[in-house]
Amino acid sequence: MERRKFMELLATGGAVAASTALSGHPFIALGDTVMRSASQGGQRGYSADVIIAGGGLGGCAAALATLRNGLTVVLTEETDWIGGQLTQQGVPPDEHQWIETHGATQCYRDFRAGIRQFYMQNYPLTEMAKGRRYFNPGDGTVSALCHEPRVALAVLHALFARYISAGKLTLLLEHRIVAADVSGDRVHALKARDLREGMEVQLSAPYFVDATELGDLLPLTGTEYVTGAESRKETGELHAPETGNPENNQAFTACFAMDYIPGENHVINRPEEYAFWQRYVPAMQPAWPGNLLDLDYSDPKTLKPKNLGFHPEGKSTGNTLNLWNYRRIINKANFTPGTYRGDISIVNWPQNDYFLGNIVDVDENEFKRHVARAKQLSLSWLYWLQTEAPRPDGRTGWPGLRLRPDIMGTTDGLAKYPYVRESRRIKALFTILEEHVGAENRMLVTGKEPLRAADFHDSIGIGYYHIDLHPSTGGNNYIDFGSLPFQIPLGALLPRRMNNILPANKNIGTTHITNGCYRLHPVEWGIGEAVGMLVAYSLGKKITPRQVYEKPGVLEEFQQLIRSQGIETHWPK
Known part of the structure; x- marks a missing residue:
């Protein structure tokens, strides 16, 4: 997509979708004009040039590429937010140092420019913030563009608005793929279940794209795949383990957002599993330096014990990284005084990585059990920060830390979907x-x-x-x-x-x-x-x-x- 067309879309036709998405009611449309919708024995069906399962960044990019080249698309998403790790999982972009000029597609960079433009047009920024060429809403250290999940969601909906209106794109939110019609080396159709109504939808196309977070279509379609860690004998890789393990997958994380209001008490109820996580020492090789709920962790590069700092007012913590600043998505100093009571930071840190159970190739009950425990870990970490974390003034705990469910669009304050780092991989x-x-x-x-x-x-x-x-x-x-x-x-x-x-x-x-x-x-x-x-x-x-x-x-x-x-x-x- 040309940059000019992108910006025109954002400023005109995409405005309705953008504001709707920010209000908490995603812009949903079923484009029947081109999609040939039919009812088959009480089962609704759609056909298009391509069915894309999974509305994460890969799925959205695949949809945009096919749409701009004249095709029709059905895009399904298990949650009510598209955007994957950037929105429903609450993870500001992890990017390299050249991202502003090269090392990614032009469409991706235009998407990033659209996020900045959304802030410029809709937020009360200071003159200094407006003048920054590469404005970073949160000034988080992990990325040059640490921003709110809802803004990315708004921009994505703006990009899709004209295609939905023209009947080129059918966007099926809260739909999970549950079965596939396959013969030989071809997929003929997928079956999606509406998670709100319980109805099933038949989806047919010449091509199917698996953009799900865990590679869900691979087992359903019989597509050969691998999971976990391969052995050094299998791959010859320098850092591969001597023994492979298909169940050895990276930790996933239940992310959350919080701000800090000095002088107020926002301590949450003590989490049900707090006693467990408070004492938990990870059993791993090389050894973890102590309790998981602590500011000491293993340096990722050296694996030696390393101390992290924490100060929710963004103040210096000496030679240690202040975790508060790491994934901060709102720096109140970038906005006119009174806009925000405090900064807002995303918690996706070593202390809330969950590795006590695998969510790849397990049944739905096992998946839900581990996600629930991961949420307990994240809430326990918040509770520890509110009540036990050491402070520079010698006291313990920051009771002014406030969980922000509105940022994640959930009632429990945690992200809509776990941040997944590893999935099934095709052979x-x-x-x-x-x-x-x-x-x-x-x-x-x-x-x-x-x-x-x-x-x-x-x-x-x-x-x-x-x-x-x-x-x-x-x-x-x-x-x-x-x-x-x-x-x-x-x-x-x-x-x-x-x-x-x-x-x-x-x-x-x-x-x-x-x-x-x-x-x-x-x-x-x-x-x-x-x-x-x-x-x-x-x-x-x-x-x-x-x-x-x-x-x-x-x-x-x-x-x-x-x-x-x-x-x-x-x-x-």
């Missing part, structure tokens, strides 16, 4: 290994210190993040080390056997190790956008995605097409 035509993207492993392969990752002839995108694996269900402590600016190979997006289902989230052909740098916001968006364009190109040429991959001339033409629409395939020299 792909090509698997990205540590030797391709890991700095140390790549140097062993090439014999010299490389500047960037392996060059893939089939690149359909680029990205960068260090390899960052959080403590895992298998008892591993952090695995955190340097990677190189990398490409996204088309072969990693193609299942070995299935022909019309494609991944668009954390379910591409990576390993447990390399997932650690391919799982963040701009890369997920880039994967989804490339997949959307691959569907459009394949349908237009009447060929399969595998043929695009296997025929050099066709692949080059496809790469030229995606570059013409703002997708970078190579890092600048």
